[in-house]
Amino acid sequence: MSLLAHLVVRRDGFLLDVELTAEPGEVVALLGPNGAGKTTSLRALAGLLRLDDGQIELDGVRLDPLAPEQRRIGVVFQDYLLFPHLSALDNVAFGPRCRGVPRTEARQQAQGWLARVGLADHVRKKPRQLSGGQAQRVALARALAGEPRMLLLDEPLAALDARTRLDTRAQLRGHLAAFPGATVLVTHDPLDALMLADRLVIIEDGRVVQTGDAATITAQPRTDYVARLVGLNLYRGQASGSRVRLPDGFELVTAGASPEAGEVFVAFPPSAVALYPARPDGSPRNTWPATVSMVSRQGDALRIELTGPVPVAADITPAAAVHLGLEPGRELWATVKATEVRAYRA
Amino acid sequence: MLGLAFLILPLAGLLIRAPWSTLPERLTEPGILAALRLSLLTASLATVVCLILGVPLAWVLARAEFPGRRLVRALVTVPLVLPPVVGGVALLLVFGRRGLVGEWLDQTFGVSLPFTTAGVVVAEAFVAMPFLVIAVEGALRGADSRYEEAAATLGATRWTAFRRVTLPLIAPGVAAGAVLCWARALGEFGATITFAGNFPGRTQTMPLAVYLALEQDVDAAIVLSLVLLAVSVGILAALRDKWVAA
Numbered sequence: 028m029s030l031l032a033h034l035v036v037r038r039d040g041f042l043l044d045v046e047l048t049a050e051p052g053e054v055v056a057l058l059g060p061n062g063a064g065k066t067t068s069l070r071a072l073a074g075l076l077r078l079d080d081g082q083i084e085l086d087g088v089r090l091d092p093l094a095p096e097q098r099r100i101g102v103v104f105q106d107y108l109l110f111p112h113l114s115a116l117d118n119v120a121f122g123p124r125c126r127g128v129p130r131t132e133a134r135q136q137a138q139g140w141l142a143r144v145g146l147a148d149h150v151r152k153k154p155r156q157l158s159g160g161q162a163q164r165v166a167l168a169r170a171l172a173g174e175p176r177m178l179l180l181d182e183p184l185a186a187l188d189a190r191t192r193l194d195t196r197a198q199l200r201g202h203l204a205a206f207p208g209a210t211v212l213v214t215h216d217p218l219d220a221l222m223l224a225d226r227l228v229i230i231e232d233g234r235v236v237q238t239g240d241a242a243t244i245t246a247q248p249r250t251d252y253v254a255r256l257v258g259l260n261l262y263r264g265q266a267s268g269s270r271v272r273l274p275d276g277f278e279l280v281t282a283g284a285s286p287e288a289g290e291v292f293v294a295f296p297p298s299a300v301a302l303y304p305a306r307p308d309g310s311p312r313n314t315w316p317a318t319v320s321m322v323s324r325q326g327d328a329l330r331i332e333l334t335g336p337v338p339v340a341a342d343i344t345p346a347a348a349v350h351l352g353l354e355p356g357r358e359l360w361a362t363v364k365a366t367e368v369r370a371y372r373a
Numbered sequence: 374m375l376g377l378a379f380l381i382l383p384l385a386g387l388l389i390r391a392p393w394s395t396l397p398e399r400l401t402e403p404g405i406l407a408a409l410r411l412s413l414l415t416a417s418l419a420t421v422v423c424l425i426l427g428v429p430l431a432w433v434l435a436r437a438e439f440p441g442r443r444l445v446r447a448l449v450t451v452p453l454v455l456p457p458v459v460g461g462v463a464l465l466l467v468f469g470r471r472g473l474v475g476e477w478l479d480q481t482f483g484v485s486l487p488f489t490t491a492g493v494v495v496a497e498a499f500v501a502m503p504f505l506v507i508a509v510e511g512a513l514r515g516a517d518s519r520y521e522e523a524a525a526t527l528g529a530t531r532w533t534a535f536r537r538v539t540l541p542l543i544a545p546g547v548a549a550g551a552v553l554c555w556a557r558a559l560g561e562f563g564a565t566i567t568f569a570g571n572f573p574g575r576t577q578t579m580p581l582a583v584y585l586a587l588e589q590d591v592d593a594a595i596v597l598s599l600v601l602l603a604v605s606v607g608i609l610a611a612l613r614d615k616w617v618a619a
Contacts, residue, residue, distance in 0.1 A: 074526075075522050075525070075526070096526075096527075100526060101527075102526040108517075108519055108522075121529070122528055125528035
């Protein structure tokens with residue numbers, strides 16, 4: 028059951044205008060910064076928010092004129108919204124009951140769903156007696172028990188701690204793979220998106236800025252936000268030969284001729300940036316003076332934000348940082364090998 | 374301290390002057406029993422009426438967006454500040470035999486509300502309903518409306534979502550509202566005596582009986598008052614956790 032949606036929502040100076048498609052069995056992740064319109068898109072799909080324009084079509088049927096209770100779309104909310112006065116079993120049985128399934132049979136179905144998410148022993152528990160990971164699985168079972176035509180997940184893992192998150196993510200991945208309909212999931216965590224989704228749709232400021240599979244997006248980011256997500260320095264400029272001229276006049280050199288003349292993106296990872304106390308001699312073609320503006324931890328390395336003719340992030344080892352005496356305000360020379368700089372058409 | 378004394382002294386006076394020795398006989402006097410029975414009956418019926426009419430009204434006030442909602446909310450609270458006697462007069466003008474609705478009721482169904490037990494219920498419900506509406510509306514506002522959204526995505530109609538999700542969530546608020554409403558109805562005097570009169574066994578509730586007894590037999594009035602005081606304190610104790618502490 029494929030989804031074809033054009034969502035337009037206007038709200039206090041914010042305009043959401045997003046086109047979205049999803050094939051049966053496909054998992055599409057809406058990824059974007061806070062306030063980009065991800066949750067708004069999800070609420071519009073679920074019918075909890077009225078479209079100002081556009082339409083939603085699921086398997087050839089227009090959904091947008093329908094009330095949420097008529098759409099048969101399963102939703103896993105960010106904080107799950109399990110009904111606090113009902114047991115896990117009755118929470119899951121709620122959907123089937125609303126669709127007219129007799130009580131005993133609805134409970135049997137619910138029991139089956141809870142067993143499938145590994146909570147067969149927790150059917151009698153009230154939501155407040157469940158751990159975060161368990162509540163998440165009950166919420167998923169509840170959404171699936173209604174036999175929805177499409178599944179929507181709003182930040183399904185955001186409320187979990189790091190450990191639970193890892194397990195739950197793996198399980199969620201399995202359940203999503205088993206779900207025959209289209210799935211749209213919203214997240215601001217690139218790792219969740221990369222692990223769970225077949226395709227990413229990046230939303231910024233109410234618009235789609237990039238779509239594609241994980242490999243394409245991580246290799247060729249098209250906005251600063253995406254570049255930062257995947258950990259790349261990204262610039263946009265005019266290519267001629269192996270040189271790319273950035274808007275403020277700075278030039279980056281790529282290895283060999285750029286594939287395109289004209290507007291291109293250039294990207295290189297922070298680990299490709301080397302820092303020196305004085306101007307280095309020799310091979311690196313890209314060398315410029317830079318000033319440290321911020322130092323933060325990034326895994327085992329230190330992430331150094333630098334200002335200068337081009338703003339750039341560099342990853343260096345703590346030992347090197349000590350050696351260089353890095354602190355905000357320190358003036359250095361930054362270099363990037365031409366072979367590390369990739370250019371692709373804008 | 375002076376303020377406290379001002380509040381406590383009259384109650385203490387009531388206890389001191391009470392004819393404790395003859396209390397058991399007095400309590401079982403048929404007149405008192407009849408008034409007590411009528412009071413409990415009408416206050417309970419008025420509470421039921423308030424629940425049936427007031428909960429949907431509270432839901433509309435808490436959940437629906439419509440022009441003039443503030444005005445409607447203000448109107449709901451009018452009986453709260455209106456002198457009950459005025460309420461009784463207003464009820465007479467509307468439901469009286471020559472009243473706007475009363476005349477139609479009389480001619481169509483042969484029903485006349487004033488000076489009947491049903492009239493007592495109407496008068497009490499009129500005065501007590503704001504207590505219920507305000508309490509339930511507050512509970513609804515406090516309850517997360519997103520639970521209703523979650524119910525809708527699971528296929529629940531608005532009514533199902535309200536019945537199976539919202540109502541259980543706000544049950545404590547509704548119960549507290551109903552008790553306050555009942556207490557107010559039990560003590561209702563002004564609107565009742567104006568609209569329903571003061572007929573023993575038919576419209577003479579406890580407060581009316583107290584007033585009447587005061588003119589003839591002070592001790593009887595004290596006994597009746599003690600009963601009402603006991604009921605009020607009982608309610609206060611029952612609601613202690615929900616309202617007084619808050």
